[in-house]
Amino acid sequence: MNEGAAKKEEKPRRFQAIRGTRDLLPPETALWNRVEQTAHEVFATFGFGEIRLPIFEPTDLFARAVGGDTDIVSKEMYTFADPAENYLEYIQRQLRELGHEGYSKFTNENPEKLRQEIHDRSEVMLVSLRPEATASVCRAYIEHGMQQLPQPVKLYYMGPMFRRERPQKGRYRQFYQIGAEVLGGSDAPAIDAEVIEMVMTFFDQLELQGVQLEINSIGDRNCRPKYVELLRAELLKVKDSLGPDSQRRIETNPLRVLDSKVKEEQAIIEKLPRIGDHLCKECAEHYAAVKRELDLRAVKYRENWRLVRGLDYYMRTTFEITAQGLGSQDAVCGGGRYDGLVELLGGPPTKGIGFAIGEDRLILSLQESGKAPVAQGRDVYIAWMGENARATAVRAARELRKAGFSVELPPVEQKFGKALGQADKLGAKYTLILGDNEVTSGEWTLKTLADGTQRKVSEQQLIAELKKM
Ligand code: AMP
Numbered sequence: 001m002n003e004g005a006a007k008k009e010e011k012p013r014r015f016q017a018i019r020g021t022r023d024l025l026p027p028e029t030a031l032w033n034r035v036e037q038t039a040h041e042v043f044a045t046f047g048f049g050e051i052r053l054p055i056f057e058p059t060d061l062f063a064r065a066v067g068g069d070t071d072i073v074s075k076e077m078y079t080f081a082d083p084a085e086n087y088l089e090y091i092q093r094q095l096r097e098l099g100h101e102g103y104s105k106f107t108n109e110n111p112e113k114l115r116q117e118i119h120d121r122s123e124v125m126l127v128s129l130r131p132e133a134t135a136s137v138c139r140a141y142i143e144h145g146m147q148q149l150p151q152p153v154k155l156y157y158m159g160p161m162f163r164r165e166r167p168q169k170g171r172y173r174q175f176y177q178i179g180a181e182v183l184g185g186s187d188a189p190a191i192d193a194e195v196i197e198m199v200m201t202f203f204d205q206l207e208l209q210g211v212q213l214e215i216n217s218i219g220d221r222n223c224r225p226k227y228v229e230l231l232r233a234e235l236l237k238v239k240d241s242l243g244p245d246s247q248r249r250i251e252t253n254p255l256r257v258l259d260s261k262v263k264e265e266q267a268i269i270e271k272l273p274r275i276g277d278h279l280c281k282e283c284a285e286h287y288a289a290v291k292r293e294l295d296l297r298a299v300k301y302r303e304n305w306r307l308v309r310g311l312d313y314y315m316r317t318t319f320e321i322t323a324q325g326l327g328s329q330d331a332v333c334g335g336g337r338y339d340g341l342v343e344l345l346g347g348p349p350t351k352g353i354g355f356a357i358g359e360d361r362l363i364l365s366l367q368e369s370g371k372a373p374v375a376q377g378r379d380v381y382i383a384w385m386g387e388n389a390r391a392t393a394v395r396a397a398r399e400l401r402k403a404g405f406s407v408e409l410p411p412v413e414q415k416f417g418k419a420l421g422q423a424d425k426l427g428a429k430y431t432l433i434l435g436d437n438e439v440t441s442g443e444w445t446l447k448t449l450a451d452g453t454q455r456k457v458s459e460q461q462l463i464a465e466l467k468k469m
Helices: 003-009 028-045 059-067 071-075 085-109 111-120 134-143 189-205 224-237 244-252 254-259 263-270 281-296 359-368 387-402 416-425 436-441 459-468
Strands: 056-058 079-081 126-129 153-162 174-183 212-217 315-322 331-337 352-358 380-384 430-434 443-448 454-458
Touching: 028 153, 028 174, 028 189, 028 359, 056 059, 056 134, 059 071, 059 126, 059 134, 134 153, 134 174, 134 352, 174 189, 174 359, 189 212, 189 281, 189 315, 189 331, 189 352, 212 281, 224 244, 224 254, 244 254, 254 263, 281 315, 331 359, 352 359, 380 387, 380 416, 387 430, 387 436, 387 459, 416 430, 430 436, 436 443, 443 459, 454 459
Parallel strands: 380 430
Antiparallel strands: 056 126, 079 126, 153 174, 174 352, 212 315, 315 331, 331 352, 430 443, 443 454
């Protein structure tokens, strides 16, 4: 086989986006921009400032903040050893010390030990792509001494998150969240209500359809442990009628059983003791006050006693918002109070509450209800012909763009017929025709594509004319 033939057979690999990730393309990206712009505007009116966070953080941060035995941390994080130079140095030193044979024995037989040793010596860090951002916001709050600022500190963020979940409609491995946190100061119920009011205002501005807010209180360190024990005891009585996931959760996290969507378990769950009947006095009062504050703000809600967050540091107020057109993954926002989290991460005792909106789902819901923008056509297509017209066309494009019009200037000369066809395909509103006649007379031809009418305009009049139309 000669070289040429061999080359022919070799098919270049066609790459595809990794499962669970996707490209966002125009015109859809215009909707993403509108959503994000609205978030910037609405959140600013509530006094929130934007925080931009790293995409990766030490794995330990998430293990600690989200919880080592949650699905997110135990199964879904994208984690890797940061291949810092000193990592290579460490491996090389190991090689020298152990000799090659010893080294491979060490790594093959004891990969866990090697990992642990590397970790202990802090010669390399395990890092993870962030699965959520609350942990990072709290880390930043501590790191930058934000407890010195006037409290509470109100921050919002937006950007990609990563979880290795099973992809389906509305569930991706790289997805986007828009979230906010209120840290420090008090845990006044009005703060909880205002945070919720802010999300609802944001959804309202976007005209999101079928918005349903559900709220609950899950107690605090005082009353929840007792309730969880009671729940566990009751669950053990009905253990045999539960599926394997729920059976496992009786031990690991009984609250999560309440989340169960398994059909056969629903009737059983409905009969379980409810946290609302077991809140301590302070928590019951806090919850009642949050509801009053929501009423005051005319925010409509439904109480759902089964709305829980399985993580230890979540307490009192929890909420979830669903929207229409999303199928089984219909939660567009989840949030709650987490007064213990900053302390858990080595900071001072700090009150905290926040939420995260799933931007992908928000966009999906907006699209399903017909809020998607259509492809943005050009305002003006410049059909130019002849060398004389080239310079005039370039000048016209520059002036029109400066005035804010979207302009398509074909890079090479075209026949007018073809140019008009192109203008039509691009959805242009107007075609500016520049031929020899126009350049010589200084009277340009402006064609309105919708009705085919033409008129003459001078260079000086052009922008004023277009603004009038
Ligand atoms: P969480 O951080 O799990 O409380 O999720 C908050 C919101 O983020 C959810 O209500 C969803 O809208 C969204 N979300 C969570 N996981 C995913 C995912 N894998 N794909 C798309 N959106 C997600």
